[in-house]
Every structure is written in structure tokens, then in C-alpha cells.
Amino acid sequence: MIEAIGLSKHYGAKTAVDNVSFTVRPGQVTGFLGPNGAGKSTTMRMIVGLDRPSAGHVTVNGKRYQDHTAPLREVGVLLDAKAVHTGRSALNHLLAVGATHGIGRKRVDEVIALTGLQSVANKRVGGFSLGMGQRLGLAAALLGDPATLVLDEPVNGLDPEGVMWVRQLTRHLAAEGRTVLLSSHLMSEMAQTADHIIVLGRGRVIADAPVGDIVATSTGTAVTVRTPDAARFTTLLSAAEATVTSTAPDLLIVNGLTAPRIGELAAAERIVLHELTPTVGSLEDAYMQLTADDVEYHAGGFPTPQEDAR
Amino acid sequence: MTTTTAPALPGVSFGGILVSEWIKLRSLRSTVWCYIILIVITIGLAPLVAFAYASQASQPGMVIDVETSQSIAAQVLTASIGFSQLVISVLGALVITGEYGTGMIRSTFTAVPKRLPALFGKAAVFAVVTFVVGFVALVTGLLVAIPVLGNGDITVDLGDGALWLVIVGGAAYLALIGLFSLAVGAIIRNSAGGIAAALGAILVLPTIISIFTVITQAEWVGNLSNLLPSNAGARMFAYPVEMIQDDFLVGTPLEPWQGALVLLVWIAALFTLASVLLKRRDA
Numbered sequence: 001m002i003e004a005i006g007l008s009k010h011y012g013a014k015t016a017v018d019n020v021s022f023t024v025r026p027g028q029v030t031g032f033l034g035p036n037g038a039g040k041s042t043t044m045r046m047i048v049g050l051d052r053p054s055a056g057h058v059t060v061n062g063k064r065y066q067d068h069t070a071p072l073r074e075v076g077v078l079l080d081a082k083a084v085h086t087g088r089s090a091l092n093h094l095l096a097v098g099a100t101h102g103i104g105r106k107r108v109d110e111v112i113a114l115t116g117l118q119s120v121a122n123k124r125v126g127g128f129s130l131g132m133g134q135r136l137g138l139a140a141a142l143l144g145d146p147a148t149l150v151l152d153e154p155v156n157g158l159d160p161e162g163v164m165w166v167r168q169l170t171r172h173l174a175a176e177g178r179t180v181l182l183s184s185h186l187m188s189e190m191a192q193t194a195d196h197i198i199v200l201g202r203g204r205v206i207a208d209a210p211v212g213d214i215v216a217t218s219t220g221t222a223v224t225v226r227t228p229d230a231a232r233f234t235t236l237l238s239a240a241e242a243t244v245t246s247t248a249p250d251l252l253i254v255n256g257l258t259a260p261r262i263g264e265l266a267a268a269e270r271i272v273l274h275e276l277t278p279t280v281g282s283l284e285d286a287y288m289q290l291t292a293d294d295v296e297y298h299a300g301g302f303p304t305p306q307e308d309a310r
Numbered sequence: 311m312t313t314t315t316a317p318a319l320p321g322v323s324f325g326g327i328l329v330s331e332w333i334k335l336r337s338l339r340s341t342v343w344c345y346i347i348l349i350v351i352t353i354g355l356a357p358l359v360a361f362a363y364a365s366q367a368s369q370p371g372m373v374i375d376v377e378t379s380q381s382i383a384a385q386v387l388t389a390s391i392g393f394s395q396l397v398i399s400v401l402g403a404l405v406i407t408g409e410y411g412t413g414m415i416r417s418t419f420t421a422v423p424k425r426l427p428a429l430f431g432k433a434a435v436f437a438v439v440t441f442v443v444g445f446v447a448l449v450t451g452l453l454v455a456i457p458v459l460g461n462g463d464i465t466v467d468l469g470d471g472a473l474w475l476v477i478v479g480g481a482a483y484l485a486l487i488g489l490f491s492l493a494v495g496a497i498i499r500n501s502a503g504g505i506a507a508a509l510g511a512i513l514v515l516p517t518i519i520s521i522f523t524v525i526t527q528a529e530w531v532g533n534l535s536n537l538l539p540s541n542a543g544a545r546m547f548a549y550p551v552e553m554i555q556d557d558f559l560v561g562t563p564l565e566p567w568q569g570a571l572v573l574l575v576w577i578a579a580l581f582t583l584a585s586v587l588l589k590r591r592d593a
Binding site for chain 1: 319320321322323326327329330331333334337338339340408409412413414415416417419420421422423424428590592593
């Protein structure tokens with residue numbers, strides 16, 4: 001159980017986290033979403049005491065992380081930035097981290113096997129790929145067999161097999177009754193892994209609900225229409241104030257009208273439909289709508305060919 | 311007192327932190343290389359300096375008394391410290407700045423979130439290892455140098471307690487100057503900056519002040535110079551009898567124990583500042 005109350009973090013004049021309160025419950029995977037710079041990593045760093053909150057506080061199982069006598073056995077943490085000396089081998093890194101808590105070679109070998117690092121355990125971390133670094137970070141997080149896991153972008157850099165493994169691992173850990181908080185940018189991954197979602201935007205909580213509820217908030221669901229009479233139907237739909245885009249001669253993507261309404265319109269005008277499919281809202285759609293106003297770093301639009309030519 | 315019913319799995323302990331820091335120290339190539347260089351310099355320079363003394367002593371008409379022999383032995387065995395202190399300073403700073411540079415410090419502080427035990431554990435392991443390596447290297451250097459000195463009819467009495475104090479003082483000086491640099495590194499947190507600042511304080515500052523001493527010939531500037539970390543610390547491995555009278559000597563020289571005390575005060579002050587910053591800053 002992680003509880004944040006009124007948590008804030010300022011860096012000079014910049015506010016990274018702004019009066020955030022939330023609870024991460026045991027027995028489920030809680031996804032932490034938000035655009036770059038929304039304050040996810042800062043919040044995770046405050047959970048494990050690496051950053052001092054400017055205001056408010058956050059506790060893990062009722063105590064501040066620093067006040068636990070065996071912090072590694074309470075919380076396992078993987079931060080997105082690498083937190084390993086590049087000149088040391090994976091094995092020695094884990095031995096050194098474990099030694100502080102009296103965790104010995106036996107457990108270190110277990111987490112090495114669990115994360116599939118056996119073949120590179122004696123190699124220096126400096127030569128590791130992003131995926132191997134990520135596996136080492138997970139191994140370190142699991143060292144103390146903690147009841148709570150805080151994982152910042154755990155699948156970042158992992159191959160598809162690794163992504164699936166992390167999904168199964170986090171589901172398994174939650175099923176054991178542990179508290180799992182993980183952040184990711186991969187929406188499809190999050191939709192499959194998380195039970196509950198907390199969305200941050202510009203340092204504030206903008207949503208905190210079960211995955212199903214979040215997905216249900218997705219509005220403006222598009223309807224796919226296939227018709228041999230596309231040109232005429234487009235004019236009719238536009239007159240009914242729908243937005244129509246076309247990706248093939250007989251294919252229309254309609255926004256702004258429900259599927260039954262489109263069907264009625266077609267029947268009234270005696271237009272033949274080959275397909276009428278409402279697209280189900282995805283977590284990604286919901287997320288995009290939630291965070292549309294809170295994206296700090298907007299990508300520039302793609303240049304049009306004309307602009308390119310100039 | 312609270313009673314725990316759960317089978318208590320070990321939490322953070324200072325003993326565990328010491329083991330952890332020992333694993334960290336020995337598992338980096340930079341550490342191993344720095345200690346190898348220290349050993350090579352210490353053992354290699356002693357016979358060279360001994361050779362110089364021996365050839366001087368074998369000039370006709372030179373008579374070396376017992377006290378002078380012992381003093382020469384002390385100079386021979388500590389001749390390397392001027393160089394090896396630089397190696398240890400670099401290592402001392404790197405031991406902590408290397409963690410900041412690579413991000414390892416975040417692993418260290420999540421394992422030991424109270425932070426100060428990690429700093430002090432690191433300092434303790436580094437100081438002890440440096441003392442032991444320095445002591446063994448200094449003794450070995452002396453043993454290698456003794457036959458060379460013998461060629462110039464300079465005989466060394468190993469039963470002389472004052473000579474052993476020089477050896478212990480030299481090894482302790484290396485450990486302390488390493489701690490000084492470690493504290494500087496903990497404050498600055500950046501390898502290049504930490505090394506530059508530590509070497510500046512150990513090497514450059516004394517040179518600048520000594521120029522002022524020569525120019526002004528002022529007693530207080532000389533005393534100030536004596537209080538600099540490396541100058542004060544150097545008294546720790548001075549043989550009780552000064553062989554050469556230094557014409558440039560201005561100010562009152564410190565006793566060995568005073569020199570050690572001054573260096574310890576420097577280290578305590580820097581560690582106090584480092585501790586305050588370590589607790590306050592984000593990692």
C-alpha cells in the first residue's frame with residue numbers, strides 16, 4: 001500500500017509535482033500514466049526517498065520509506081535512469097546492494113536466474129544493452145522479495161519476449177497480494193497489465209480509476225462504413241454534421257454520429273452498406289483525450305510535401 | 311520497546327554496509343589500478359632514493375652516525391608519499407563521485423535511505439584498505455631499500471620504535487588524505503571537479519602559500535602554511551630529528567601528533583558539510 005497525501009515537488013520556480021494525493025492498493029497492478037514531464041518519475045523517486053517532497057508526504061505500508069528498518073524488503077524499485085556503476089559486473093552489483101540487508105549469494109543467484117541474466121552476470125554493466133540493463137534493474141528490485149514494487153518504465157528496451165515476461169511477472173506479483181505500481185508509455189501494454197490507472201498531467205492527478213472506467217470515458221468513437229456509394233453518402237453524412245474521412249474508395253471513417261443513426265440515414269436514402277462497425281474505444285484514445293491539454297512537450301507537425309520542396 | 315512476532319529478516323546493518331562497500335571497492339578496476347600504482351611507486355622509489363643516499367655516503371670522509379642512518383631510512387621509505395598521495399586522492403574522490411556519475415548512488419541510497427551510514431561505511435572501508443595497503447607497501451619498500459643503503463655503509467635498526475612510527479604515520483597519512491578527498495568528492499559529486507578540488511587543496515594550495523611565505527617571510531603566513539591539510543599531515547611521517555636545516559623555514563613546525571590532529575579537524579569539517587548536503591540534496 002502506497003499512500004501519497006498532498007505531495008508536491010518544486011525545482012526552483014518549476015513545479016514538477018503539484019499537490020498529488022493517491023493510494024496504490026495491494027493485490028492489483030496500478031498503472032501510472034502521463035506525458036513526458038508529467039511528474040511520474042519524480043513521484044516515484046519521492047516514494048523511495050531519493051527526492052525530498054517540497055510539501056506533503058508519501059508512505060509505504062504506513063511508514064516513510066526511510067523509516068523502514070529493511071527498506072529493500074519493503075519496496076523494490078526500478079527507476080528509469082540507470083542506477084548501476086558501469087564498471088562493475090551485474091553479479092557484484094547485486095551482491096553489493098544485497099549485502100546492506102544481509103542478502104547473500106543464494107538470493108542473488110535466484111534473481112539472476114529469474115531475470116535471465118546468467119550468461120552475462122560476470123560481465124561489466126557498461127557493455128549491457130538497454131534490455132539487459134532493464135533486466136538487471138528488475139533483478140535488483142526483486143532482491144529483497146518486497147511486498148511493494150515501484151517500476152518506472154520496466155519494459156523500456158525489452159524485446160517482445162521480455163515485455164511479455166514483465167507483464168506475467170507483474171500480474172503474478174499482484175496476484176500474490178503485492179502492491180505493484182508501474183509506469184509505461186505503451187498503452188496497449190498498460191491496458192493488458194494494469195487493473196487500475198492513475199493519470200498524471202502537469203504534476204496533477206487527472207484521473208484515478210479502474211481501467212474499464214477510464215476506457216469508458218473515451219468519447220467521439222469512430223464508425224467504419226463500407227459502401228459502394230461512398231461519394232454520395234459522404235455528402236449526406238457531412239450535411240448531418242458528421243466528420244468523414246476516407247482511406248479507400250469504398251471506405252469511410254465517420255465521427256460524430258452513432259452507428260444506428262448512420263444505418264438509419266443510409267436506409268432512408270436507400271444506400272447499400274457493406275459494413276457498419278463502431279470502433280471500440282481504447283485506453284490509448286481515453287488517455288489521449290485526458291491528457292490533450294496537459295502535454296508539455298508537443299511534437300511538431302509533419303512537414304507537408306510543399307513545405308519540404310521549398 | 312516494540313516486540314516483533316514475524317521472523318525478523320535482517321534489515322540494514324552497519325556491518326552489512328561495510329560488506330557492501332568492500333564488495334564495491336574491490337569490484338572496480340579503477341580501485342585495483344590505483345592500489346597497484348601506489349604499491350609500485352612506494353616499493354620502486356625506496357631503493358632508488360636509497361641508492362642516491364648510499365652513493366653520497368660512500369664518498370671519502372663521510373661518517374654516518376646511528377641517528378642520521380635512521381633518519382635517512384625514514385626519508386627513503388617515505389620518499390614516495392609525495393606521489394602516492396596524489397593517486398590516493400584521485401581514488402578517494404572517485405570512490406564517491408563515480409557513484410554519482412554512473413547513477414549508482416541511487417541504488418546505494420535506496421538500499422540505505424538514511425544515507426549517512428552509507429557515506430561513513432564507504433569512508434571506513436576505504437580508509438582501512440588504504441592504510442593496510444600503504445603500510446605493507448611502505449614496509450616492503452624499506453626492506454628492499456635496506457640492502458641498497460648497506461652498500462653505503464648505512465645500517466638501519468628495525469628495532470627503532472621511532473622508525474615504525476614513521477611507517478605507521480605514513481600509512482595513516484595516506485588513509486587520511488584519501489578521506490579528505492572522499493569528503494571533497496561527496497560535496498562536489500562530480501569526478502573531474504572532485505579530483506581537481508582535492509588535488510588543488512593538497513598540491514596547489516601549499517605551493518601558492520609557500521611562495522607567499524618566501525616573499526613575505528611573515529611568521530603567520532608560515533603558520534598558516536603549516537595548517538594546510540597536506541603540510542600538517544606530512545608531519546605524521548617526519549622522523550623526530552630534522553637532518554637538514556631548512557633556511558626557508560618560517561613559522562613553528564607542528565609535532566607529528568599535532569599534524570595528525572590538524573588533518574583530522576579538516577576531515578571532520580568536510581565530512582560535516584558533506585553529511586548535511588547528503589541529507590538535504592536529492593539523489
